[in-house]
Amino acid sequence: MNGMAGGGAASLDSDMAWWRKAVIYEVYIRSYADGNGDGIGDIPGIRSRLPYLRDLGVDAIWVTPWYPSPQVDGGYDVSDFRDIDPLLGSIDDAENLIGDVHELGLRIIADIVPNHTSDRHRWFQSALAAGSGGPERDRYVFRRGRGANGDLPPNDWRSRLGGPAWTRVAEPDGTPGEWYLHLFTAGQPCLNWDNMNVRSEFLSILRFWFDRGIDGFRVDGATRLGKNLEMPEESPNPEGYGPGEHPFFDRDEVHEIFRDWRRVADEYSGERTFVAEAWLPIPERWARYVQPGGLHTAFNFGCLHAGWDAIRLGETIEMTTRAMGRVGAPSTWVLSSHDAVRLVTRFGRAETMQHHADKSKNYGRETDLNLGVRRARAAVLLALALPGVMYIYQGEELGLWEIQDLPEEALRDPFWEYSGRLIRGRDGCRVPLPWSGTEQPFGFTSGCTPPWLPQPDEWRDYTVEAQEGKRGSMLELYRAALRIRRDHPALGGGTLRWLEKSGQALSFARDPGFICAVNFSGDPYRIPGRGDILLTSGPLLGDCLPVDTAAWITLDKY
Ligand code: NOJ
Numbered sequence: 420m421n422g423m424a425g426g427g428a429a430s431l432d433s434d435m436a437w438w439r440k441a442v443i444y445e446v447y448i449r450s451y452a453d454g455n456g457d458g459i460g461d462i463p464g465i466r467s468r469l470p471y472l473r474d475l476g477v478d479a480i481w482v483t484p485w486y487p488s489p490q491v492d493g494g495y496d497v498s499d500f501r502d503i504d505p506l507l508g509s510i511d512d513a514e515n516l517i518g519d520v521h522e523l524g525l526r527i528i529a530d531i532v533p534n535h536t537s538d539r540h541r542w543f544q545s546a547l548a549a550g551s552g553g554p555e556r557d558r559y560v561f562r563r564g565r566g567a568n569g570d571l572p573p574n575d576w577r578s579r580l581g582g583p584a585w586t587r588v589a590e591p592d593g594t595p596g597e598w599y600l601h602l603f604t605a606g607q608p609c610l611n612w613d614n615m616n617v618r619s620e621f622l623s624i625l626r627f628w629f630d631r632g633i634d635g636f637r638v639d640g641a642t643r644l645g646k647n648l649e650m651p652e653e654s655p656n657p658e659g660y661g662p663g664e665h666p667f668f669d670r671d672e673v674h675e676i677f678r679d680w681r682r683v684a685d686e687y688s689g690e691r692t693f694v695a696e697a698w699l700p701i702p703e704r705w706a707r708y709v710q711p712g713g714l715h716t717a718f719n720f721g722c723l724h725a726g727w728d729a730i731r732l733g734e735t736i737e738m739t740t741r742a743m744g745r746v747g748a749p750s751t752w753v754l755s756s757h758d759a760v761r762l763v764t765r766f767g768r769a770e771t772m773q774h775h776a777d778k779s780k781n782y783g784r785e786t787d788l789n790l791g792v793r794r795a796r797a798a799v800l801l802a803l804a805l806p807g808v809m810y811i812y813q814g815e816e817l818g819l820w821e822i823q824d825l826p827e828e829a830l831r832d833p834f835w836e837y838s839g840r841l842i843r844g845r846d847g848c849r850v851p852l853p854w855s856g857t858e859q860p861f862g863f864t865s866g867c868t869p870p871w872l873p874q875p876d877e878w879r880d881y882t883v884e885a886q887e888g889k890r891g892s893m894l895e896l897y898r899a900a901l902r903i904r905r906d907h908p909a910l911g912g913g914t915l916r917w918l919e920k921s922g923q924a925l926s927f928a929r930d931p932g933f934i935c936a937v938n939f940s941g942d943p944y945r946i947p948g949r950g951d952i953l954l955t956s957g958p959l960l961g962d963c964l965p966v967d968t969a970a971w972i973t974l975d976k977y
């Protein structure tokens with residue numbers, strides 16, 4: 420048992436826990452590095468590029484789903500939670516990766532997807548074969564259709580990709596039969612979390628990976644497990660409902676499930692941890708996911724939604740630190756992910772906000788990449804100076820931009836087909852990383868098969884190799900910031916004290932002796948405090964920060 424048994428949040432041990440202050444790097448597995456030359460990133464590829472992550476200075480990696488999967492939704496359609504997709508490696512590869520990660524002093528978080536499985540999962544296949552009424556069907560959400568012949572969906576719920584959230588199946592005798600629920604694609608049937616067998620299976624799956632040394636899990640769709648089928652979906656916007664009153668979003672019953680999960684994590688030594696993919700605009704509802712005895716941390720999409728706007732960013736920082744502080748959980752900071760528009764693109768547009776659920780991504784809007792880069796550099800210094808956990812999406816440290824003109828035949832995100840080819844979806848931020856060289860595949864793969872999404876020629880100047888040791892490169896900014904964040908006693912866990920929180924600037928102190936200041940105004944901003952400048956996101960104007968520039972200042976030698 421470790422020091423967190425019982426989920427107590429305030430003990431000295433828990434303050435020291437790695438997951439309270441880590442910088443966690445998201446590896447989108449298909450696009451990080453290809454180890455076997457088939458053009459798709461895989462576990463051997465990650466292993467070969469671990470020294471890069473150590474040198475970058477992150478504390479942990481989160482690897483997106485690696486389980487066997489038809490890959491309808493980038494692996495978020497899992498057909499066996501206890502194995503590895505042969506496309507991505509083997510169980511041995513995964514165990515070796517976990518071992519290598521630990522040897523380098525890093526941690527590794529896997530992705531678990533409890534809301535749904537793939538329709539190829541043997542549970543679903545046996546549910547189909549069993550026919551109506553069997554216990555196998557009860558693992559999922561099957562219902563008779565409405566109307567005289569049952570040919571209308573059981574209720575009005577909509578899939579997140581558009582269209583009904585129900586698909587009708589043929590019964591074993593070939594007749595049209597029941598319907599099953601899927602909040603995402605038809606290839607992702609929703610599990611029934613009222614079924615005790617589903618609950619115990621997942622506890623055993625957690626143990627399967629904890630036994631193999633995994634340090635934690637990102638919990639996909641953590642807000643969606645509870646469902647009340649009697650309720651209509653009156654509004655597509657969960658924010659239009661009272662707390663806990665949405666038929667399938669943030670229902671109270673989810674917390675009982677996660678209390679069981681937490682007990683399993685606490686059985687293991689070494690501070691095993693969960694991060695919930697759960698963000699809610701109501702602080703009290705959000706904080707319930709990380710209350711004592713629940714999950715450890717929750718993603719925070721507040722900064723994504725805020726865009727490059729000092730007032731909104733200030734509000735979201737304030738709201739987050741308060742909400743999390745009240746329940747003794749660390750804050751997390753997320754500027755981008757495999758679901759969002761790349762930061763330099765988003766910040767180069769007139770409209771810098773993005774709702775994380777909006778997959779249309781404002782493609783085609785005019786983008787000033789130089790402006791985006793300047794702001795993205797300032798934003799990362801802002802976020803890394805905040806107390807808590809920071810998530811970095813792969814490629815952000817290279818300043819990669821969203822690829823908005825991928826050829827249509829290359830697109831793999833299910834949003835493309837589901838939207839009738841109107842919404843290109845999320846592939847533009849999932850283009851394989853450029854490592855070295857001057858032409859595609861830029862060291863991503865050593866084989867002859869091209870990367871699964873084409874890389875633009877311009878990335879020749881943005882490879883790791885091109886940026887390493889280059890003054891002023893995005894990579895060197897990240898490395899310098901991560902080094903300071905690790906060494907300076909004020910950074911990591913703790914609290915912040917505002918010096919200025921206005922539409923013009925965000926500036927705060929961290930104890931002992933550290934200040935972060937960001938200028939959002941059109942005028943130069945005098946750097947606060949009389950300390951030494953440790954790092955800036957861009958050139959200074961004498962004692963002043965130019966617009967869209969951040970500085971880190973230390974008041975004491977450290
Ligand atoms: C959230 C994941 O980040 C996203 O990529 C996926 O499509 C959905 N959950 C469904 O699992």
Ligand code: CA
Pocket residue numbers: 453454455456457458459460461506
């Ligand atoms: Ca591969």
